[in-house]
Amino acid sequence: MAKIVAIVKMVPDLVEELEINEAGTGLDRDWLRLIINEFDNHAIEQAILLKERDAGEVTVIAPDAEGVEDMLFTTAAKGADRMIKLAGDLEEGANNHALARAFAEAAKPYQPDLILTGVQANDDLDGPVGPLVAEYLGMPYVGYISGVTIEGNKAIVRKEYPGGLIGEMEVTLPAVLGIQAGEEPPRYVAISKVRQMMKTAEIDEQEISELNPNGGVIAKRMYLPEAAKRAEMIEGDEEEIAAKLVAIFKKAGAL
Amino acid sequence: MNQDIYVIIEHLQGQVADISYITLAAARDLAQETGGKVLGVLLGQNAQELASTLAADSILYADHPALAEFTSDAYQKTVASLIGENEPRAVLFGNTSIGADVASVLSARLSLPLVSSCVKTSGGKLTSQICGGKIMAESELAETTTLITVIPGGYKPESGQSETAPEVILFDAPALDDLRVTLKGYIEPEAGDVDISKESILIAIGRGIQTEDNIELAEELAKFLGGTVCSSRPIVDQGWLPTSRLVGKSGQTVKPKLYLALGISGAPEHVEGMAESEVIVAVNMDPNAPIFDIATYGVEFDFFDLIDPLLEQVEEAKEG
Numbered sequence: 001m002a003k004i005v006a007i008v009k010m011v012p013d014l015v016e017e018l019e020i021n022e023a024g025t026g027l028d029r030d031w032l033r034l035i036i037n038e039f040d041n042h043a044i045e046q047a048i049l050l051k052e053r054d055a056g057e058v059t060v061i062a063p064d065a066e067g068v069e070d071m072l073f074t075t076a077a078k079g080a081d082r083m084i085k086l087a088g089d090l091e092e093g094a095n096n097h098a099l100a101r102a103f104a105e106a107a108k109p110y111q112p113d114l115i116l117t118g119v120q121a122n123d124d125l126d127g128p129v130g131p132l133v134a135e136y137l138g139m140p141y142v143g144y145i146s147g148v149t150i151e152g153n154k155a156i157v158r159k160e161y162p163g164g165l166i167g168e169m170e171v172t173l174p175a176v177l178g179i180q181a182g183e184e185p186p187r188y189v190a191i192s193k194v195r196q197m198m199k200t201a202e203i204d205e206q207e208i209s210e211l212n213p214n215g216g217v218i219a220k221r222m223y224l225p226e227a228a229k230r231a232e233m234i235e236g237d238e239e240e241i242a243a244k245l246v247a248i249f250k251k252a253g254a255l
Numbered sequence: 256m257n258q259d260i261y262v263i264i265e266h267l268q269g270q271v272a273d274i275s276y277i278t279l280a281a282a283r284d285l286a287q288e289t290g291g292k293v294l295g296v297l298l299g300q301n302a303q304e305l306a307s308t309l310a311a312d313s314i315l316y317a318d319h320p321a322l323a324e325f326t327s328d329a330y331q332k333t334v335a336s337l338i339g340e341n342e343p344r345a346v347l348f349g350n351t352s353i354g355a356d357v358a359s360v361l362s363a364r365l366s367l368p369l370v371s372s373c374v375k376t377s378g379g380k381l382t383s384q385i386c387g388g389k390i391m392a393e394s395e396l397a398e399t400t401t402l403i404t405v406i407p408g409g410y411k412p413e414s415g416q417s418e419t420a421p422e423v424i425l426f427d428a429p430a431l432d433d434l435r436v437t438l439k440g441y442i443e444p445e446a447g448d449v450d451i452s453k454e455s456i457l458i459a460i461g462r463g464i465q466t467e468d469n470i471e472l473a474e475e476l477a478k479f480l481g482g483t484v485c486s487s488r489p490i491v492d493q494g495w496l497p498t499s500r501l502v503g504k505s506g507q508t509v510k511p512k513l514y515l516a517l518g519i520s521g522a523p524e525h526v527e528g529m530a531e532s533e534v535i536v537a538v539n540m541d542p543n544a545p546i547f548d549i550a551t552y553g554v555e556f557d558f559f560d561l562i563d564p565l566l567e568q569v570e571e572a573k574e575g
Binding site for chain 2: 012014015017018020027038042097100119120122123124125126127128130131132134135136140141142143144156158159160161162163164165166167168169170171172175178180181184185214215216217218219220221222223224225229230231232233234238239241242243245246248249250251252253254255
């Protein structure tokens with residue numbers, strides 16, 4: 001029976017406008033709307049798929065953030081057995097080196113066979129979290145994974161390369177895998193099921209002993225990009241825009 | 256510590272990856288600040304000839320059966336021992352399926368700082384692009400050997416290519432026994448579907464298309480324009496289109512005459528696969544979408560309000 005840990009974090013929702021803090025060194029977190037890192041969502045799906053296929057238990061670990069409890073109850077509704085929220089001085093966010101140390105410490109007592117996490121997150125500035133966790137726990141790491149099969153004390157994984165090429169790799173367990181895509185798209189769960197979990201399931205809150213950011217870069221300045229060149233914007237109502245696009249398509253040889 | 260800049264050269268099935276040429280160009284920019292040399296680090300088996308096109312002052316080459324094809328464990332061990340012995344000023348990797356598996360692990364193993372998603376290294380400033388290209392972050396080389404992963408966008412691959420082969424210096428790989436990761440083999444992409452890298456007109460859809468049913472609208476437009484529908488990552492991950500239609504990192508690189516991007520924000524992972532298209536038309540509701548920074552023409556409009564009149568007029572033009 002495989003013991004699987006999924007490591008998950010909340011990231012800025014890029015659909016919203018992002019702002020820089022007053023110091024000009026980070027995101028303004030007051031107005032930030034957070035969503036689950038989409039690759040972590042795939043990691044959760046892969047963990048649940050493995051549990052359904054081979055039996056096992058899934059523990060999900062996430063640092064505290066706005067919306068994290070809803071997210072954890074959602075994973076419970078999908079089939080996770082245990083949810084852990086890491087609490088600490090996280091208001092200003094923490095870099096991935098600090099988070100990875102905390103994740104490693106929290107995951108260790110469960111003696112996982114497999115740790116799954118998203119291959120990257122949109123706010124990574126000091127590398128993805130997965131390989132750091134792997135090294136802090138002395139486990140091997142392989143990223144860009146889109147398929148996992150457990151065979152005894154090994155995992156057979158599909159690693160993605162450019163152009164659609166797949167490398168089939170054998171990894172000795174316990175190991176950490178950076179998930180690019182689960183074998184199935186993240187499943188949908190009904191809100192009613194999530195609500196039910198809010199009543200019955202419990203989130204285990206654990207205090208992070210120390211947030212140690214060493215190894216992560218410190219940004220001297222953050223800013224919104226100033227485009228060197230910008231598209232020629234086409235204005236008008238839908239009919240006018242359509243007409244202008246037709247002219248562009250003709251010029252480009254598509255009509 | 257010396258002032259040299261190392262570049263980990265990526266190769267797959269006997270071919271150097273474009274990102275390595277881009278990374279060599281970034282390394283050259285950085286070396287001009289530090290006053291050191293640019294050294295390519297090539298790991299392989301009988302792969303010395305891959306050094307011949309690399310624009311570097313010299314190439315450090317390790318030959319070992321366990322390095323014949325990339326595996327994270329063997330690469331990590333070899334690069335770790337090289338860094339430990341030589342202490343370069345910086346080590347650059349592609350932020351790819353190969354480089355990202357190595358750089359972060361070495362940051363933790365060797366306690367060295369890591370800067371990821373770096374697009375430019377001019378003037379000693381390391382400029383990273385995060386949040387899907389919506390935020391730029393500036394940092395500097397640390398006091399110790401700094402590890403950097405590079406993404407495309409700041410340098411052209413041609414700037415990292417050379418017609419004169421650099422000098423190759425052999426070095427010994429460390430003991431590579433008891434490897435925990437091994438390659439069983441490669442699985443080639445499924446043939447049979449269209450090869451989007453050869454299509455001259457592409458209609459690309461992204462998250463903004465919202466539901467699977469709406470792909471039909473793009474298909475219809477593609478039919479009138481004589482084009483093919485392709486997509487960014489979320490569409491393929493949802494299983495709405497096959498992987499063969501994926502444009503960008505881990506997908507195809509395309510250079511069509513016309514690239515029509517519908518509801519695609521323009522994250523760097525997508526842009527690296529389509530930035531060289533001749534004419535790029537982007538339709539997106541978000542005025543800050545990075546796709547407008549690389550598009551030829553931009554339309555800040557709701558795709559669903561635009562599609563009906565567009566289909567009508569395109570059909571008319573086609574018949575007329």
